[in-house]
Amino acid sequence: MIVSVLLAALLLIGLYVASHRVGGVQAIVALAVLACGIVLVVFPGLTSAIASTLNVGRGTDLLLYFAVICGLFLAAHFYFRFKRQDATMTELVRAIALRGVMPDGPPPSLASRDEFGGSAAS
Amino acid sequence: MPVGVRFVTGGTSGLWVIVPAYNEESAIGGTLAGLRPYMPNVLVVDDGSSDRTGRIARRRGAIVLRHVANLGQGAALQTGIDAALAWGARMVCTFDADGQHDVGAIARMVDMQRQSGADVVLASRFLSGQARIPPVRRFVLGLALKFTRMQTRLSVTDTHNGLRLLTREAAKRIRIRQNGMAHASELLSEIAAKRLSYVEVPSTVTYTRYSLRKGQSVFDSVKILFDIVYAAWSR
Numbered sequence: 001m002i003v004s005v006l007l008a009a010l011l012l013i014g015l016y017v018a019s020h021r022v023g024g025v026q027a028i029v030a031l032a033v034l035a036c037g038i039v040l041v042v043f044p045g046l047t048s049a050i051a052s053t054l055n056v057g058r059g060t061d062l063l064l065y066f067a068v069i070c071g072l073f074l075a076a077h078f079y080f081r082f083k084r085q086d087a088t089m090t091e092l093v094r095a096i097a098l099r100g101v102m103p104d105g106p107p108p109s110l111a112s113r114d115e116f117g118g119s120a121a122s
Numbered sequence: 123m124p125v126g127v128r129f130v131t132g133g134t135s136g137l138w139v140i141v142p143a144y145n146e147e148s149a150i151g152g153t154l155a156g157l158r159p160y161m162p163n164v165l166v167v168d169d170g171s172s173d174r175t176g177r178i179a180r181r182r183g184a185i186v187l188r189h190v191a192n193l194g195q196g197a198a199l200q201t202g203i204d205a206a207l208a209w210g211a212r213m214v215c216t217f218d219a220d221g222q223h224d225v226g227a228i229a230r231m232v233d234m235q236r237q238s239g240a241d242v243v244l245a246s247r248f249l250s251g252q253a254r255i256p257p258v259r260r261f262v263l264g265l266a267l268k269f270t271r272m273q274t275r276l277s278v279t280d281t282h283n284g285l286r287l288l289t290r291e292a293a294k295r296i297r298i299r300q301n302g303m304a305h306a307s308e309l310l311s312e313i314a315a316k317r318l319s320y321v322e323v324p325s326t327v328t329y330t331r332y333s334l335r336k337g338q339s340v341f342d343s344v345k346i347l348f349d350i351v352y353a354a355w356s357r
Contacts, residue, residue, distance in 0.1 A: 090193055090301055094201045097167070097187045098208075107163065107209040108185050 006041045010034055136212030137232060138163045141184070142198035143219035147173040153221040154182035160225055165206060167198040175219075196305025200298040207293055214293050218284035227325040231287040234323050241292040241318035245325035246280035256329065265347060270307045274314040278322060282306045285325055292318050304352060 017030045040047055047059025056062050139161045143150050150166070157164050164184040168176040170192035179186045187205055189198065199216055206214045213235065215228050223245070231243040247255060247263075255263070263282060270281040286309070288296065295316045300308040313320055 086301070087299075089191065090197050093170075093189045093191050093193055094197070094204070097189050097201050098204060101187075101205045101208050103208050104210065105208060 003041055007038060010037045010041070134161055134163070134232070136210070137161070137215060137228075138165055138202075138206035138209070138211040138213070139215045139217050139228065140199060140202035140206060141166045141179075141217050141219050142169055142195045142202065143167065143171065143175050143179065144169040144192060144195070144198070145171045145173050145175060146219040147171070147175050147178055149220045150175050151178045151182055153217075153219055154179060154184050156221070156225050157217070158183045161228065163206075163209075163211070165202050166219070167202045169193060169195070169198040194301035194305075195303060196298045196308070197301040199305060203288075203293050203296075203298075207290065211293070212290050213287060214290075215287045216284060222327045222329065223285045224326065224328070227285060227323070228287070230323055230325075231285075234321055235287055235289065238321050239319075240321040241289050242313055242320040243287040244278060244280070244320055244322045245283045245285035246278070246322045247283060247325065247327050248279040249322055249324035255327075262344075262347060266307070269347075269351070270310055273307070274310045276310055276314050276320070278310060278320075280322070281310060283325070283327070292316075 014030070014034045017027075022030065044059075047062055049059075051057060051059045051062040054062065056065065139157060141150075141153065141157075141164065143166050146153075154164065154166070166176070166179040166184040166186045168179065168186055168188040170189045176186050176188055187201060189201065202216075203214055213232065215231065217223055217228070227245055231245065234240070235243045263280070267279070267281050271277065282303075284306075292313075295318065296309060296312045298305045298308060298312075312318075
């Protein structure tokens, strides 16, 4: 039962990725990961066998380590991407704010903004 | 001119007051009403406010530049500095929108700059012996101070005061990259790194109920501490 659920989930992820027209390397990596997933679901003893040859105890431990490493990589990847995008957005927003502000140009005319001038009361 | 706003060594020509503002509709009017009679050049950087901050500021005689999205106070200050420099500012003064600063302090800072020739004049709440700083705020500011002193080796007494005066030269050399509140310690780091000279002048801060609610919750204080460590780490 659980096996069919897991396989269905993996296939759905595969379809989801495929529907986004991913390019060469990404498609190959995605396919490889999904294929590994299917193999490991169909042959549950395999992870334990690999784990024991690598001296990491149970198969679940091996998967956990793998998941943690992937998670950390993703966190770092998205953190730096976020920082880059943040810098880009700052530049964009600032450029829009500074439209019409020319180097050595005059400040906006005082006349248009002085209706409440020096005698502004609260 | 009322008591307190009096320049000893000259006027306000070439001085631009930069007021970063985010959703300050209930305070910006009063702040500008205090500033505009004495400061001809007031630039409000509306940091993507969703309220009437920009409209009110314009009506009160300020020049307003608007960020189409909210970036943070640091980003707003840098945008304001860029504009003021383009308009030929000889000095820029940063001034909080919530009305906690006193206009007279600007005059004292300009005088101080002209007398001392320092690149940067910083206002300090702690030089004035101001006793009425809320305890939690005082504690957090103390921690922020120790950390920033350690990091920048500047012997400043107040690291998170929004009131500062920069000469044109200093404003050109300093670049604020921390969009959020971490810009306050970043600015000090820049002063240290670019070997700019600075002096501090005492200033009091008026903690109104509004400014306390707006910027000074315990959560925000914790955030400032986090930002400082973050800024130090991400340099």
